[in-house]
Amino acid sequence: MPSKREPEQITDLSRLRALMDPLRMQLYRLLYAAETATASQLARQVGETPSLVSYHLRKLAEHGFVSEASGRGADGRERWWQVASEDGWGFRASDFADTPEGAAAAGAVARGMFDTRVAQYRTYLDQKPAWGRAWTDASFSAEWLLRLTPAELAEMSEEFAAIARRWRERGKAAEAAGGAEDREQVSVHLYGFPFRP
Numbered sequence: 221m222p223s224k225r226e227p228e229q230i231t232d233l234s235r236l237r238a239l240m241d242p243l244r245m246q247l248y249r250l251l252y253a254a255e256t257a258t259a260s261q262l263a264r265q266v267g268e269t270p271s272l273v274s275y276h277l278r279k280l281a282e283h284g285f286v287s288e289a290s291g292r293g294a295d296g297r298e299r300w301w302q303v304a305s306e307d308g309w310g311f312r313a314s315d316f317a318d319t320p321e322g323a324a325a326a327g328a329v330a331r332g333m334f335d336t337r338v339a340q341y342r343t344y345l346d347q348k349p350a351w352g353r354a355w356t357d358a359s360f361s362a363e364w365l366l367r368l369t370p371a372e373l374a375e376m377s378e379e380f381a382a383i384a385r386r387w388r389e390r391g392k393a394a395e396a397a398g399g400a401e402d403r404e405q406v407s408v409h410l411y412g413f414p415f416r417p
Contacts (some may be wrong), residue, residue, distance in 0.1 A: 223257045226381070230311040233322050238283040240328045243268065244276050245336055248285055251303055254407050256289040277301050285309070337409050343409075355404070373412050380410055 230236050239245055247262055254261075259274040266273065280286040281301075289300040313330065316322030341361075348356055368376070395403065 224275060227308040227310040228305055229315075230309055231315050233316060233319075233325060235283045236283075236311055236322075236325050236329055238279055238285070240325060240332065241276065241279075242332055242335070243272075244280055245329075245332050247273060247276055248280060248303065251286060251301055252308070256300050256302045260298065260299055262301075279281065311385075337407075340407055341409065354402075376412060383402075384408065 239248075243266065246266055250265055251257055252263055259277055262277075263270040263273040277286055277299075281288070284304055286301050287304045289302040311326065311329070313323070313326040314324040344351075344359070348359075350358075357367045391403065394400075
């Protein structure tokens with residue numbers, strides 16, 4: 221049965237500010253994809269020292285974004301980490317618009333998320349030939365220009381979220397049943413926002 225849980229909505233400014241650091245955002249995304257990892261493993265992926273990565277993981281843990289993964293590690297010398305919720309998190313800029321500090325934090329986090337997503341897509345484009353025809357034919361990039369009301373855009377967002385949850389649960393169920401062959405992490409980026417030409 222697919223999960224109907226929604227991402228946690230951040231409404232506390234101190235929690236949102238914890239995500240303003242680009243390295244923390246990158247670590248969170250890598251940990252979400254890996255499910256569990258050590259600071260040393262993540263440090264190799266981001267080109268930083270394990271001590272710096274450990275510091276940022278502890279800061280993310282202080283704010284409830286990551287937690288220690290129990291039952292991992294044979295000797296207990298290295299901590300294993302996981303994201304605190306597989307449903308992720310989100311925030312509404314309007315919840316922080318009442319103060320300049322809040323508005324700045326919301327803007328910085330949103331730009332950081334966008335920059336991370338663009339970098340991830342650029343990496344895919346650079347590596348596209350190495351993925352092979354099946355993956356390159358299956359991947360997509362699309363843009364639709366629609367005329368909607370705010371309520372319709374919000375409804376569309378909810379529909380996309382439900383579709384993503386359904387596919388996430390389908391992939392997890394297939395892996396649990398032993399169907400991990402030819403299964404990769406797939407990133408889907410959709411944006412819906414008003415503009416005036």
